[in-house]
Amino acid sequence: MTGITDQIKKAKSATVSMSVLPTGVKNDALSNMADALDSKRGYVIGENRKDLEDAEGKIPGPMYKRMMVDDAKVDEMVRGIRSVMSLEDPVGGTMSATELDDGLMLYQVRCPVGMLGVVFESRPDVVPQIMSLCLKSGNCVAFKGGSEAHRTIKAIFGVLRDAASSAGIPESAFVLLESRDDFKEILDLDEYIDLLIPRGSNSFVRYVQDNTRIPVLGHAAGICHVYIDSECDQDMALSVAMDSKIQYPAVCNAVENILVDSAIAEEFLPRLISSMKENGVEVRGDVRTKAIVPDINAASEEDWFEEYDDLIIAIKVVDSLEDAIDFINSHSSHHTEAIITNNMQKAAVFTKMVDSADVFVNASTRFADGYRFGKGAEVGISTNKIHARGPMGMEGLMIYKYVLIGNGQVVKDYVGKDARQFKHIRKDAECPLR
Amino acid sequence: MTGITDQIKKAKSATVSMSVLPTGVKNDALSNMADALDSKRGYVIGENRKDLEDAEGKIPGPMYKRMMVDDAKVDEMVRGIRSVMSLEDPVGGTMSATELDDGLMLYQVRCPVGMLGVVFESRPDVVPQIMSLCLKSGNCVAFKGGSEAHRTIKAIFGVLRDAASSAGIPESAFVLLESRDDFKEILDLDEYIDLLIPRGSNSFVRYVQDNTRIPVLGHAAGICHVYIDSECDQDMALSVAMDSKIQYPAVCNAVENILVDSAIAEEFLPRLISSMKENGVEVRGDVRTKAIVPDINAASEEDWFEEYDDLIIAIKVVDSLEDAIDFINSHSSHHTEAIITNNMQKAAVFTKMVDSADVFVNASTRFADGYRFGKGAEVGISTNKIHARGPMGMEGLMIYKYVLIGNGQVVKDYVGKDARQFKHIRKDAECPLR
Numbered sequence: 001m002t003g004i005t006d007q008i009k010k011a012k013s014a015t016v017s018m019s020v021l022p023t024g025v026k027n028d029a030l031s032n033m034a035d036a037l038d039s040k041r042g043y044v045i046g047e048n049r050k051d052l053e054d055a056e057g058k059i060p061g062p063m064y065k066r067m068m069v070d071d072a073k074v075d076e077m078v079r080g081i082r083s084v085m086s087l088e089d090p091v092g093g094t095m096s097a098t099e100l101d102d103g104l105m106l107y108q109v110r111c112p113v114g115m116l117g118v119v120f121e122s123r124p125d126v127v128p129q130i131m132s133l134c135l136k137s138g139n140c141v142a143f144k145g146g147s148e149a150h151r152t153i154k155a156i157f158g159v160l161r162d163a164a165s166s167a168g169i170p171e172s173a174f175v176l177l178e179s180r181d182d183f184k185e186i187l188d189l190d191e192y193i194d195l196l197i198p199r200g201s202n203s204f205v206r207y208v209q210d211n212t213r214i215p216v217l218g219h220a221a222g223i224c225h226v227y228i229d230s231e232c233d234q235d236m237a238l239s240v241a242m243d244s245k246i247q248y249p250a251v252c253n254a255v256e257n258i259l260v261d262s263a264i265a266e267e268f269l270p271r272l273i274s275s276m277k278e279n280g281v282e283v284r285g286d287v288r289t290k291a292i293v294p295d296i297n298a299a300s301e302e303d304w305f306e307e308y309d310d311l312i313i314a315i316k317v318v319d320s321l322e323d324a325i326d327f328i329n330s331h332s333s334h335h336t337e338a339i340i341t342n343n344m345q346k347a348a349v350f351t352k353m354v355d356s357a358d359v360f361v362n363a364s365t366r367f368a369d370g371y372r373f374g375k376g377a378e379v380g381i382s383t384n385k386i387h388a389r390g391p392m393g394m395e396g397l398m399i400y401k402y403v404l405i406g407n408g409q410v411v412k413d414y415v416g417k418d419a420r421q422f423k424h425i426r427k428d429a430e431c432p433l434r
Numbered sequence: 435m436t437g438i439t440d441q442i443k444k445a446k447s448a449t450v451s452m453s454v455l456p457t458g459v460k461n462d463a464l465s466n467m468a469d470a471l472d473s474k475r476g477y478v479i480g481e482n483r484k485d486l487e488d489a490e491g492k493i494p495g496p497m498y499k500r501m502m503v504d505d506a507k508v509d510e511m512v513r514g515i516r517s518v519m520s521l522e523d524p525v526g527g528t529m530s531a532t533e534l535d536d537g538l539m540l541y542q543v544r545c546p547v548g549m550l551g552v553v554f555e556s557r558p559d560v561v562p563q564i565m566s567l568c569l570k571s572g573n574c575v576a577f578k579g580g581s582e583a584h585r586t587i588k589a590i591f592g593v594l595r596d597a598a599s600s601a602g603i604p605e606s607a608f609v610l611l612e613s614r615d616d617f618k619e620i621l622d623l624d625e626y627i628d629l630l631i632p633r634g635s636n637s638f639v640r641y642v643q644d645n646t647r648i649p650v651l652g653h654a655a656g657i658c659h660v661y662i663d664s665e666c667d668q669d670m671a672l673s674v675a676m677d678s679k680i681q682y683p684a685v686c687n688a689v690e691n692i693l694v695d696s697a698i699a700e701e702f703l704p705r706l707i708s709s710m711k712e713n714g715v716e717v718r719g720d721v722r723t724k725a726i727v728p729d730i731n732a733a734s735e736e737d738w739f740e741e742y743d744d745l746i747i748a749i750k751v752v753d754s755l756e757d758a759i760d761f762i763n764s765h766s767s768h769h770t771e772a773i774i775t776n777n778m779q780k781a782a783v784f785t786k787m788v789d790s791a792d793v794f795v796n797a798s799t800r801f802a803d804g805y806r807f808g809k810g811a812e813v814g815i816s817t818n819k820i821h822a823r824g825p826m827g828m829e830g831l832m833i834y835k836y837v838l839i840g841n842g843q844v845v846k847d848y849v850g851k852d853a854r855q856f857k858h859i860r861k862d863a864e865c866p867l868r
Contacts (some may be wrong), residue, residue, distance in 0.1 A: 363840030406797030
């Protein structure tokens with residue numbers, strides 16, 4: 001047994017006591033964590049400076065920017081932890097109650113998933129976010145962050161774990177994986193890890209899926225679409241399309257492909273394309289788009305499957321709502337798609353038939369985000385079709401158990417002739433075993 | 435592209451139209467299916483007879499019995515399909531609604547998972563069960579059944595698919611995999627299959643998990659425990675323990691290990707063990723159990739991890755509730771565990787700290803079943819800790835999407851100074867786009 005496997009086993013053992021922590025203890029721990037991070041910011045920022053010095057010039061600019069921790073970033077992390085304190089404790093709530101028979105009550109009771117593995121890139125603010133969400137929801141967690149920010153991540157992790165432990169949280173509940181080998185080792189620990197949440201590149205997520213039998217939740221890509229219907233307010237369409245592309249192009253919920261209905265293409269495309277160009281966006285169009293606005297690049301077949309994460313947009317003319325839906329369902333990454341239309345009948349068809357986590361009507365794709373959705377904090381965005389889909393808050397860290405309370409009932413009384421019949425009456429009741 | 439991959443792709447394409455089928459069409463199809471199976475029973479039973487002839491003497495007795503289809507079995511399947519008709523249509527319901535800002539409403543709307551793969555052993559009645567549940571919940575499905583019953587399964591599948599298709603259900607929505615190679619081929623189709631549900635042996639489920647990146651839901655083993663607390667009604671304890679073992683020992687929710695509190699062991703064990711023996715159960719005990727009742731076999735360390743599925747029981751003496759919980763959490767398959775106690779404080783500790791899908795108080799483990807839980811029908815029992823846990827009805831085939839309806843809102847207005855603030859007000863409202 002190596003060090004990491006041993007730590008994961010201990011964390012798994014801690015899941016049971018974590019799952020029954022009183023809300024007050026958890027909130028005290030979160031308060032300690034916020035205070036500790038606040039007061040030890042000098043140490044954290046100092047460690048971050050070392051990481052930044054090593055990374056300078058060696059990693060892409062946006063990545064360098066994302067791993068930077070300054071006073072404002074620490075303030076934001078501290079605020080984030082305090083906001084999780086104010087979230088309702090999700091553990092122990094009764095989701096449903098059914099009277100199976102006289103004196104035989106079945107309750108579906110919410111409980112933590114247990115032991116999580118979270119892998120992320122170089123953003124150190126993921127640590128306080130996920131650690132506070134896990135703590136509040138009674139889960140244990142093992143982290144692996146990007147190696148570029150290893151000193152920063154270790155510093156934040158240490159400060160937060162010590163602060164939590166001084167409030168009575170088992171120290172073993174939180175594990176930091178420091179190397180790629182550590183991470184590879186945990187992929188085999190399906191007996192101890194209940195769920196893996198990888199946040200990273202498409203190829204990384206597929207690597208994880210290919211090398212573990214632990215359930216994996218996350219998103220591999222963000223290829224989002226905006227469809228501009230013929231019956232729309234074109235000013236609104238322009239504004240939403242521009243915001244979806246340029247407001248923050250480097251993220252998964254930015255739009256990559258815009259589909260324009262052929263009935264308005266001649267009128268709308270020149271406006272859209274000139275606005276894109278004015279804002280520094282490279283435009284790639286299909287044949288019909290280029291026929292209307294020749295001075296753009298041609299979009300290749302690969303372009304429709306490309307997540308640019310950059311100031312590049314692919315534009316296509318389609319002949320109907322149905323064509324738009326077909327194109328989206330066969331090209332999107334099932335993350336977020338929007339329709340711009342005044343026709344609520346068409347909006348209904350779009351939202352029902354587009355198979356994506358988020359389907360928006362007359363709003364920017366950039367709203368696809370846990371904070372904007374009101375979840376308080378975000379574990380990640382899921383393009384899986386089980387458990388949790390779309391922006392995932394604390395609810396993605398919860399599952400349930402069935403609690404059945406009887407007075408000696410046996411199944412033999414419910415089979416054969418003269419069998420007792422089940423009642424199966426839904427009740428509005430809380431499980432009494434709290 | 436081979437035949438099977440082609441069929442799976444077509445089924446995946448059909449998921450969109452399946453997801454928007456009106457309830458009436460689905461119920462008509464179910465009614466057709468029930469009628470067709472009823473009237474074509476001669477054909478189905480005839481095909482089953484051929485399978486039975488081939489299998490006789492070559493497969494274990496219980497398996498032979500499970501694959502048998504007679505008139506009573508057909509009646510049961512027909513009743514099962516009709517009972518799914520009466521279940522509420524789960525598609526399109528609004529699970530939550532949040533006002534993000536003036537005129538910007540977010541709805542979480544229930545929708546089908548999409549394309550499922552279900553693998554099962556030789557029980558042909560799984561076909562009508564799963565097919566009717568998938569149809570009612572708007573899902574497409576590919577089946578692979580045990581090869582022993584291949585003629586029976588093909589006959590039932592054909593009758594049901596034709597009946598559904600005559601009511602307007604796309605024929606491509608249902609796929610039958612006829613060979614092991616077909617099944618291996620679909621493990622790579624993660625782009626088209628959203629969820630795999632294997633029902634089978636531990637080693638088979640692990641094989642599936644090891645060879646696909648498609649999410650897998652199911653249970654690998656059923657090692658269930660009954661803990662007899664010192665403060666209990668011993669008559670009740672005896673009755674529940676016996677029912678949990680002997681009422682139907684060949685299934686996953688039968689008990690394999692019984693833990694008896696040391697304070698009552700001398701009084702209770704002789705009664706329990708003699709009742710087990712009278713009912714033909716082989717008893718294996720730990721050292722302390724054998725010290726009290728010497729005339730039993732010794733339980734080896736492996737016995738505690740063994741799913742007997744047979745008239746064998748392992749019995750152990752424990753010193754406290756805490757010891758019982760520790761033992762269960764480290765030996766059970768997290769399926770179903772029961773405590774027999776009059777002390778509701780202890781019952782609360784047990785139900786909160788035992789990490790299993792079903793935790794029962796004073797009731798037989800054999801109640802762990804979709805029908806008994808009132809789910810109408812059962813897709814399977816999940817020991818996973820995500821998506822669906824325990825007996826899984828139609829709700830295990832559902833997920834949700836987020837529908838956001840605005841009037842042109844853009845994210846740039848919600849960032850920077852003078853940013854608009856989100857309201858995030860929970861509303862009791864239905865999504866208007868139905």
